[in-house]
Each structure stands twice: as structure tokens, then as C-alpha cells.
Amino acid sequence: MYRIRLHGRGGQGIQTGARILASALFVEGFETQDSPLYGAERRGAPVSATVRAARAPIRERGLPARADLIAVGDESLLGVAAAGVLRDADERSWLLIRSGVAAEIWRSRLGRSERVATFALEVEEGAELPLVGAACAGAAARMLGVVSRASLESALERELAALSAQARAASAARAFAAWDELAALAGCVTEEPAPIGAPLPRPDWVDVPLDPADVAAPDIRVPLTSVQVRTGLWRTLRPVIDDALCRRCSWLCSSFCPDGAISIDPDGRPCIDYDHCKGCLVCAAVCPPHAIRVEREAGRATEPEKVG
Amino acid sequence: MSRVLLSGNAAIAWGARLAGVDYVPAFPITPQTEIIETLAGWIGSNELDARTVMFESEHSMLTAAGAAASTGVRVFTATSSQGLLYAMEMLYSVAGWRAPFVLVNVSRAVAAPVTLHSDHGDVLAARDSGFLQLHAATCQEALDLVLLGYRTAEHPDVRLPALVNLDGFLLSFTREPVELPDPELARRFVGAFEPGASAFRASRPVSQAVAVLGGGPYSYFRYEMHRASEHAGTVFADAAIELEAATGRANDAVECYRSDDAEVVFFLIGSLSTTAKDAVDRLRESGTRAGLVRPRLLRPFPTAALRSALHGRRAVAVVDQDLSIGSGGVLHAELAGALHGQAGAPLLASFIGGLGGRRVGVDELCSISGEALEAASAGRPPAPRLLYTEAELREVRKLQAIAHEERHR
Numbered sequence: 001m002y003r004i005r006l007h008g009r010g011g012q013g014i015q016t017g018a019r020i021l022a023s024a025l026f027v028e029g030f031e032t033q034d035s036p037l038y039g040a041e042r043r044g045a046p047v048s049a050t051v052r053a054a055r056a057p058i059r060e061r062g063l064p065a066r067a068d069l070i071a072v073g074d075e076s077l078l079g080v081a082a083a084g085v086l087r088d089a090d091e092r093s094w095l096l097i098r099s100g101v102a103a104e105i106w107r108s109r110l111g112r113s114e115r116v117a118t119f120a121l122e123v124e125e126g127a128e129l130p131l132v133g134a135a136c137a138g139a140a141a142r143m144l145g146v147v148s149r150a151s152l153e154s155a156l157e158r159e160l161a162a163l164s165a166q167a168r169a170a171s172a173a174r175a176f177a178a179w180d181e182l183a184a185l186a187g188c189v190t191e192e193p194a195p196i197g198a199p200l201p202r203p204d205w206v207d208v209p210l211d212p213a214d215v216a217a218p219d220i221r222v223p224l225t226s227v228q229v230r231t232g233l234w235r236t237l238r239p240v241i242d243d244a245l246c247r248r249c250s251w252l253c254s255s256f257c258p259d260g261a262i263s264i265d266p267d268g269r270p271c272i273d274y275d276h277c278k279g280c281l282v283c284a285a286v287c288p289p290h291a292i293r294v295e296r297e298a299g300r301a302t303e304p305e306k307v308g
Numbered sequence: 309m310s311r312v313l314l315s316g317n318a319a320i321a322w323g324a325r326l327a328g329v330d331y332v333p334a335f336p337i338t339p340q341t342e343i344i345e346t347l348a349g350w351i352g353s354n355e356l357d358a359r360t361v362m363f364e365s366e367h368s369m370l371t372a373a374g375a376a377a378s379t380g381v382r383v384f385t386a387t388s389s390q391g392l393l394y395a396m397e398m399l400y401s402v403a404g405w406r407a408p409f410v411l412v413n414v415s416r417a418v419a420a421p422v423t424l425h426s427d428h429g430d431v432l433a434a435r436d437s438g439f440l441q442l443h444a445a446t447c448q449e450a451l452d453l454v455l456l457g458y459r460t461a462e463h464p465d466v467r468l469p470a471l472v473n474l475d476g477f478l479l480s481f482t483r484e485p486v487e488l489p490d491p492e493l494a495r496r497f498v499g500a501f502e503p504g505a506s507a508f509r510a511s512r513p514v515s516q517a518v519a520v521l522g523g524g525p526y527s528y529f530r531y532e533m534h535r536a537s538e539h540a541g542t543v544f545a546d547a548a549i550e551l552e553a554a555t556g557r558a559n560d561a562v563e564c565y566r567s568d569d570a571e572v573v574f575f576l577i578g579s580l581s582t583t584a585k586d587a588v589d590r591l592r593e594s595g596t597r598a599g600l601v602r603p604r605l606l607r608p609f610p611t612a613a614l615r616s617a618l619h620g621r622r623a624v625a626v627v628d629q630d631l632s633i634g635s636g637g638v639l640h641a642e643l644a645g646a647l648h649g650q651a652g653a654p655l656l657a658s659f660i661g662g663l664g665g666r667r668v669g670v671d672e673l674c675s676i677s678g679e680a681l682e683a684a685s686a687g688r689p690p691a692p693r694l695l696y697t698e699a700e701l702r703e704v705r706k707l708q709a710i711a712h713e714e715r716h717r
Contacts (some may be wrong), residue, residue, distance in 0.1 A: 015503050019313075019483065022313065022483065023313060026313055028484065029654060031484075032313065032483075032484065032485070033482060033483065033484045034313075034482070034483045035477070035481055035483065036481055037477070038339075039424060040424065051487075059582035059583060059585050059586045060582075060583065060586065061478045061482060061579055061582065061583065062477070062478055062665075062667055063478075063667065065669070136680050197588065199594055199674070200590075200670065200671040200674050200675070201673050202671075202673065202675045203669070203671055203675060203695075203697055203709040204698040204699070205693070205695065205696060205697055205698075205699050206696060206697065208694055208701065209695055215708060218420060218421040228710060274313065
């Protein structure tokens with residue numbers, strides 16, 4: 001069975017990418033399964049989708065214990081623990097990253113001796129959340145080596161039928177560009193053989209103890225617990241204050257920030273808490289001297305996250 | 309018949325479409341909303357000749373479903389988790405009206421604490437309501453059980469609403485190959501809803517009893533529901549045979565997989581049963597005669613079929629994806645009740661797993677089959693066990709430590 005996982009952010013077409021890949025495998029005669037995984041988050045939050053393909057009906061469900069191929073549409077997710085990109089990567093897993101950085105640099109960053117590939121994919125300049133799902137599907141299909149170009153084309157037609165002709169053509173172009181780019185690695189991902197009947201180790205079960213109710217109840221008794229949830233991870237655009245232009249009318253940006261993520265320091269200077277700024281840009285819109293500029297997060301997020 | 313990729317939610321919507329539903333009262337809730345969206349899309353594009361109405365709550369939605377079904381139109385509705393519990397009062401009422409329709413529940417564990425993922429705490433809370441209860445293991449079954457649900461619910465000797473359950477995420481959002489029945493075949497199979505003399509007409513008021521009853525009449529009416537539900541088992545079996553003849557797909561009230569000569573059997577419901585088949589095959593390869601017995605039909609409870617399927621087995625590992633707080637696994641208690649006093653009944657071992665979408669792995673299933681067999685050799689059932697690992701407890705301890713820091717900041 002092949003087990004493939006696609007990672008990206010809400011809004012990047014990752015679920016669609018998984019559907020395209022599964023559809024292409026289905027056209028090739030495989031039994032397939034595709035399933036997205038997401039929570040209650042919004043656009044920009046980390047999402048993943050799993051594709052399974054086998055020659056026999058698939059009985060496994062949910063998140064697989066390991067993946068043969070992990071395709072990452074947004075390289076910034078590699079630095080985000082909550083995205084769980086590498087959680088179940090083992091030495092057999094291939095890692096495919098959409099990145100302008102060379103594969104050998106990623107190998108050294110991630111401490112992997114092999115099985116890391118990258119693809120570049122041109123995206124429109126200034127795109128906030130580039131659509132990468134179809135490209136991930138095209139690249140993954142090529143790396144599997146069991147999907148023909150015609151099957152990929154038929155899957156794209158099938159899965160994108162609801163889109164406009166223009167959007168459909170753009171997605172297909174991205175998928176085939178990625179397909180072409182991965183030509184040298186065609187067939188590098190191999191199917192994991194079915195397990196043989198050796199007994200599995202006993203799980204490390206524990207008896208759950210009786211804890212006092214003030215420990216064992218999931219109550220939230222204090223304010224500010226939202227501080228623990230770093231919603232700044234969802235941000236795709238970053239407001240940046242130019243100190244030289246700022247007139248210290250800080251009540252404006254800090255009052256209008258719907259997340260209370262702008263504080264004022266003793267000198268009256270506004271400071272953005274990037275751990276919790278979701279990038280809605282209300283501050284940039286209300287700033288009278290236009291002292292808040294907007295930068296794309298993509299490309300800068302491979303640095304470790306800083307506390308704002 | 310064509311084979312297409314469908315999510316569980318899409319398969320359910322197809323089931324309703326192929327059954328030719330007339331009326332879809334609705335209220336959104338994750339992970340069910342996609343079903344209603346799909347049906348509303350088809351109604352909007354005139355691919356489905358039906359009406360849909362968005363209500364202000366599940367309570368009103370269920371009331372509308374029961375009222376509409378009482379007039380003789382074919383009704384479909386769907387909900388999940390808190391939504392099902394919010395409608396609970398009306399579940400009992402519309403079943404008491406003997407209003408037949410199909411309600412789909414996409415299982416999602418009940419708050420608090422809150423989660424979006426699946427367990428059967430929601431649907432099992434409805435087990436005593438009078439609704440028939442059918443549990444799907446695959447997206448294909450989700451579709452087939454909607455058709456079988458209408459056939460059984462609308463039968464003149466049954467006339468009870470049917471609840472079809474599928475697991476959230478594991479089926480609802482999972483796309484897999486599904487055979488779409490030919491529309492004409494499906495229409496013939498489900499047939500027309502013939503309410504006969506029982507259809508409510510505003511211009512022709514009829515009363516079958518008085519509004520407020522004493523114990524005698526009340527007992528009669530409630531027990532008639534019980535008799536009708538029991539009879540639904542026969543109606544379902546006949547309909548399943550007919551569907552199998554038309555499609556080649558078996559949908560017996562109880563699915564038995566390699567259980568005929570099994571010494572140890574898994575007993576569980578829903579999509580976990582496909583994982584259990586993998587465990588059965590693995591155990592067989594390593595020399596353990598394992599099997600699976602999985603009810604599709606939970607109401608009426610298929611007591612006779614289960615007694616016969618489990619007769620002569622040494623041990624049964626019951627895996628409940630639910631927890632009756634203060635008692636234990638619901639399926640374990642129900643199965644124990646059905647087997648009590650039966651000669652040749654197997655030893656039952658109770659395991660709780662899969663709460664809130666927790667993954668139950670093949671490794672866990674293989675281990676619990678061993679524990680059940682050891683208990684059978686010792687002649688004593690083991691203490692019920694929560695399937696819970698060291699790593700999971702460590703994760704909770706970490707969350708608690710963070711919360712504690714917060715509290716004392």
C-alpha cells in the first residue's frame with residue numbers, strides 16, 4: 001500500500017490536491033482513499049490530507065502510522081511543531097518540499113542523509129496563499145511512478161470540474177509543471193509491502209489513575225489561556241511598524257486590533273505580538289501616517305519563530 | 309451501476325437522492341453539514357425534486373421531520389453529536405407518532421470536553437428512543453443503509469423512524485470507491501411511501517387515542533413500538549436479501565468475518581470493523597483462529613443472530629467506542645444481556661477504545677484478543693480496560709502542567 005500525506009495551509013487547495021492524486025490513482029486501477037484532517041481553525045492554519053492506494057480494498061482509516069511520501073506545499077510548516085509534518089517520517093519516507101532552497105540544504109537542516117526533494121513552482125508575485133494542492137498532486141504522482149500523464153489529466157478534469165475554465169487551466173499548468181520538474185525522480189517512492197504475520201509488540205497500556213477532580217476536570221478557571229495558543233501561526237501577511245514614521249498615536253492601532261495583539265511600551269511605541277497577530281491588517285488600515293507596511297510571511301518563516 | 313469516489317457524507321446524500329426524498333429539514337453541525345449542502349445544491353440545480361428548510365435548531369428540525377413524515381411525504385434529515393442530543397426529546401416523540409423517515413447521525417463525541425472527532429456516545433444515547441438504528445462501516449454501506457432504512461422504516465408493520473450512523477471524519481470526510489446503484493433500480497427497491505390510512509390530513513382529522521393516557525393505554529402504545537421494532541428485524545432481513553440479489557452486496561443485520569471456526573472474536577460496530585478485519589487476518593497468519601462479529605443493526609438488537617454467531621466461540625473481545633459513565637461499555641452490557649444463560653456462550657472481555665476519535669490500532673486489537681483468550685483459559689473475565697498508552701497519559705500530564713502554570717500565573 002502507498003501512504004502519502006500532503007501538508008499546507010487552509011486555503012491552499014491541499015484537500016483538492018489529495019483528491020486529484022487519489023483520483024489519478026483510481027483511474028490507474030488502484031483502490032484509493034483520501035481524507036483531509038483539520039480542526040476548527042480558519043484559513044491559513046496548518047492542514048493535512050492523507051491518500052492511500054493499494055491493489056486490494058483498503059481497510060485502514062484515519063492518520064496512517066507512517067507515510068511513504070510527505071509532500072509539503074508550504075515550507076514554513078516545517079518550523080511549526082503543531083503542523084506535525086515530520087511526526088511519522090522514517091528512513092523509508094520521501095520528503096518533498098515546495099521551496100527555492102536546494103534539497104541538499106534541506107537534508108542538512110533536517111538531519112536526513114537522503115530522500116529529500118524540492119520543487120520550485122512559480123507562483124504569482126504577491127499571492128497571499130499560493131494554490132499549491134494541484135502542484136503537490138502532480139509532483140507526488142510523478143514520484144510514485146505508477147500514474148500516467150493521461151491519468152493525471154483525467155483526474156484534474158474530474159476534480160476541478162466545478163472551477164472556471166481559467167482556474168482549471170492554471171491549476172493543471174501548475175500540476176504538469178511540477179510533474180515535469182520531478183521527472184528525474186519518477187518512481188522513487190515505493191509501495192510498502194504488506195506486513196507479515198509476526199506478532200506485534202504489546203502496546204504500553206497504563207491504568208488511568210483516579211485523580212482529584214480539580215486536576216481531572218477539563219475546566220478553564222482563569223482568563224488568558226488563549227495566550228498558550230499561538231494563533232500567529234495562521235498569519236499569511238505580517239504588519240510591520242516603521243518606527244520612523246510612527247507618530248505614537250498608539251491608541252488607534254492597539255484599540256482596533258481585534259486580537260489585542262498590539263501593546264504600548266512606556267515610550268508610547270506600539271509593539272505587535274507576532275505570536276498572536278493573525279495578520280488581519282486592521283492596524284495597517286487604520287494607521288493615519290501609513291506607518292504599518294505589509295510583508296508576506298512566505299519565505300521568512302523558515303527562521304525560528306520569535307516572540308513578538 | 310458505476311463505481312465512483314465518494315466521501316461518506318456524499319454517499320449519504322446519494323442515498324437520499326436515490327430514495328427520492330421530498331423534504332429535507334436541516335440545521336448545520338460539523339461533521340454532518342456537507343450532507344445538507346450536497347442535497348441543497350442538487351435541489352438548487354433541479355437535479356433533486358425536493359424542498360429543504362433551514363430551522364433554528366435541531367429540536368425544530370426533528371419536529372418538522374416527524375410532522376412531514378406523518379403527512380405521507382418522504383423525509384430525510386441529518387445531525388451530529390450535540391445536535392442529536394438537543395433534538396432528543398423529539399426523537400422520542402416522533403417515534404411515538406410512528407412517523408417513518410431517515411435521520412442520519414454523523415458520530416462525533418459529546419462535550420465536555422469538546423472535540424470534532426468520532427465516538428458513539430451521541431448515537432447510543434438515542435438507543436431507547438424507538439428509532440431503528442443502523443451502523444455503517446464503509447461509505448458504500450452508508451449509502452446502502454439509507455435505502456434499507458427507508459424500506460424498513462416505511463413498512464406498514466413497522467412505521468418507525470430509522471437512524472443511520474456513520475463515523476465522523478473516518479467515514480464522513482473519507483473518500484473511497486462506492487458503487488452508485490442505478491437510479492431506476494434504487495427507485496424500484498425503495499418503492500413509494502404508502503402511508504395508507506395513517507396519513508395526516510388537516511381536512512380529515514383522525515384520532516387513535518386521547519392525548520393524555522393512563523398506564524394501561526400508555527403501556528400498550530409503547531409496547532406496540534417495541535413489537536414493531538422487533539418485527540423490523542425480519543423486514544430488514546428480507547429487504548437486505550432483495551438488495552443483495554440486485555447489487556451483489558450483502559447487508560445482513562450481523563456481519564460475520566472468519567468467525568465460523570474462530571476461538572476468539574472481536575465484537576464492535578462502525579468503521580473500526582475494517583481495521584478489525586486486518587487484525588483478524590494478521591492473527592490467522594500467526595496461528596490464532598480469530599474472527600469478527602459486527603452488528604449493522606443495533607435496534608432492533610439482533611439477539612438471535614448474535615447468539616448463533618457466537619455459540620461455541622471461546623472468547624469475545626468487545627470493543628466499545630463509547631462509555632456509559634459509572635457502568636462501562638454499552639455494547640458489552642448489551643451483548644452480556646443477550647448471551648446470559650446461553651449454553652456454550654463465550655467469555656466476554658470488555659475494552660473501551662476509540663473515545664473522541666482515539667485511534668485503535670491493529671497492534672491493540674491483536675493484544676486484546678490474546679488477553680481475552682487467556683481469560684477464557686482462566687475461566688474468569690478480566691477487569692474492563694481502557695485502551696490507553698503511557699505516551700497518551702504523558703501528553704495529558706504535559707497539558708495539565710501547562711494549565712497549572714497558567715492558573716497560578
